[in-house]
Amino acid sequence: MNKNSNLNDLPTDSVYKSSFRESIWILGIWTACFLYTVIYCYLNGYLTHEPHPNSTGPAISSLVGEIESFNRLPASLTTPLGLGIPDWVFYGIFCPTAVAIIITIIFCLFIYLEQDLEPTDDE
Numbered sequence: 001m002n003k004n005s006n007l008n009d010l011p012t013d014s015v016y017k018s019s020f021r022e023s024i025w026i027l028g029i030w031t032a033c034f035l036y037t038v039i040y041c042y043l044n045g046y047l048t049h050e051p052h053p054n055s056t057g058p059a060i061s062s063l064v065g066e067i068e069s070f071n072r073l074p075a076s077l078t079t080p081l082g083l084g085i086p087d088w089v090f091y092g093i094f095c096p097t098a099v100a101i102i103i104t105i106i107f108c109l110f111i112y113l114e115q116d117l118e119p120t121d122d123e
Helices: 014-045 060-064 087-110
Strands: none
Touching: 014 087
16 A cells, blocks of 8 residues: 555455444434423423522523523423322433334334445455
8 A cells, every 4th residue: 555645545444434423323313312301491490590509600691692481380290190299300311211122223224234244355
């Protein structure tokens, strides 16, 4: 191999490209699930969004704007499906995780490419 050859000129293995693309999709699905879970649970899990009196940092409302519209009364907490868990846990953790698992299973069954790892005569 010539010392002056550029690494970008080297051929990329099709198995590598396929697995890299598939890993980016799965990582994206679970990152979206994580972001939804954190944001939804933060906004709906707390009864009040007032800063704690002993906090040293700025209130979140000073960073992102007023979020007092998400304040909840204790009577507004519900238990969906009679499972005995708060609604924000069901809609913020259980549902997005179930959706991400179902999408991942569908992706793995129908979109993943099964490729032979043995080199062909061309390679």
